[in-house]
Amino acid sequence: MTKIRVNSSNISSIGYDPDNEILEISFSTGEKYHHLGVPKCIYEDLITSNYIGYYIHCNIRHKYPYKKID
Numbered sequence: 870m871t872k873i874r875v876n877s878s879n880i881s882s883i884g885y886d887p888d889n890e891i892l893e894i895s896f897s898t899g900e901k902y903h904h905l906g907v908p909k910c911i912y913e914d915l916i917t918s919n920y921i922g923y924y925i926h927c928n929i930r931h932k933y934p935y936k937k938i939d
Contacts (some may be wrong), residue, residue: 874885885912893938894925901938904929 870893872884884893885907892907892915911928918924 873916875916875921880924880925883912883916883921885909887912892929892933894929902935904933904935905936907933 870884870886870891871927872882872893874894876883879897881897882893882895884895885891887909887939890906892904893901894904894932895901907929913938915921915924915929
């Protein structure tokens with residue numbers, strides 16, 4: 870999974886596995902989540918968004934199943 874650092878007050882990095890459509894969101898608090906079934910176009914829109922936290926809240930959080938990663 871390729872991970873990139875992002876410019877956000879709450880999110881430290883975002884990773885994406887295109888083969889399995891898994892989006893990893895790492896928060897500044899250290900918590901990590903995998904969102905499942907996320908299409909590549911959503912990931913691309915996310916990393917180019919000027920408001921990453923808002924994009925996640927509106928377009929990912931309640932639309933794709935997720936699990937917390939330890």
